[in-house]
Amino acid sequence: MSRLLMWSVTTGLCIGLSAGGAFAQQAIPAASKSPAPAQPSNVPGAGPLLSPQTAEKSSLIVTKEYIIGPEDVLEITVWRNQDLSKVVAVRPDGRISMPLIGDVTAVGRTPSQLTEEIASRLKEFKENPSIAIVVKEVNSYAVFILGEVQKPGKYPLKSKTTLLQGITIAGGFTPTAARNKMVLFRFLDSGAGDERMKASYDDIVLRDGSRQNVELKPGDTVVVPAETMVLMP
Numbered sequence: 006m007s008r009l010l011m012w013s014v015t016t017g018l019c020i021g022l023s024a025g026g027a028f029a030q031q032a033i034p035a036a037s038k039s040p041a042p043a044q045p046s047n048v049p050g051a052g053p054l055l056s057p058q059t060a061e062k063s064s065l066i067v068t069k070e071y072i073i074g075p076e077d078v079l080e081i082t083v084w085r086n087q088d089l090s091k092v093v094a095v096r097p098d099g100r101i102s103m104p105l106i107g108d109v110t111a112v113g114r115t116p117s118q119l120t121e122e123i124a125s126r127l128k129e130f131k132e133n134p135s136i137a138i139v140v141k142e143v144n145s146y147a148v149f150i151l152g153e154v155q156k157p158g159k160y161p162l163k164s165k166t167t168l169l170q171g172i173t174i175a176g177g178f179t180p181t182a183a184r185n186k187m188v189l190f191r192f193l194d195s196g197a198g199d200e201r202m203k204a205s206y207d208d209i210v211l212r213d214g215s216r217q218n219v220e221l222k223p224g225d226t227v228v229v230p231a232e233t234m235v236l237m238p
Contacts, residue, residue, distance in 0.1 A: 070115045071115060071116065071143075073113070074095065074112055074223060075095050075097050075099060075112060075144075076095060076145050077111075077142060078092065078095075079093055079095065079116075079138055079139070079140060079141065080092045080138070080140075081093060081103070081123065082139075083136055084134075084136075088104060089103070089105065095145070099112030105130050106127060106130075109122060109126070116139075116140060119138055120136045120137070123138075124136045143161070144161075145223060146163075147160060148166070148224070148225045148226070150172065150174070150175040150227045151227065151228050152228045152230055152231070153179040153182030153229045153230065154176055154178060154179065155175065158175070160174050160175065162221065166220070166221045167218050167219065168209075168217070168218050169206075169218050170221075172227070181231045182229050182231065182232070183231060183232045184206035187203070187204040187227065188202070188204075188230070189201070189219065189228075191222060191225050202217075204217040204218070205217060
């Protein structure tokens, strides 16, 4: 009788342990599961979003479409005609020379506008000419920073550049610079002379004179005079 009772207790204990273990094995995975992080989904019609880096780079473009200037080098290809295809430099007078059609004004035009002009003039000699123009060298987008800066000279405009950024590119002011008497010379669009603008470093930095921190344009000349020049009558 005692053996039978001991056998029943042992069997019940084993069954209880087995059930408890099975329950634990089923419960643990369920507890360890965690919801997956939500994945970004594309919203129809929302359009692609620009990253901050892309937006910043887009804001640095000098112009929406490149305008050809003096000293730029252009590769002009006339399809199936090697004799008319050539690499030319824009002369100081703003023109380029092409076989058959002679001089063509390039300055102030976009590559697509110049393409249309050359194609139109070549129609007298060639039926339906196909023209392609590539700007191989950009030499006309530059500003001149002179006077009391560490490295005066000619600097290319590779992106949008303000007056203070231009001074920084030129190495900053010298100890004798009259930084509040800066002068910017800019050619007028009409071609009749140039415009003169004054700027003060202290006004820009300390007195919210942000309008004086103008964006530099190709051909601008920035002059930083010396304090001795300013004091002279």
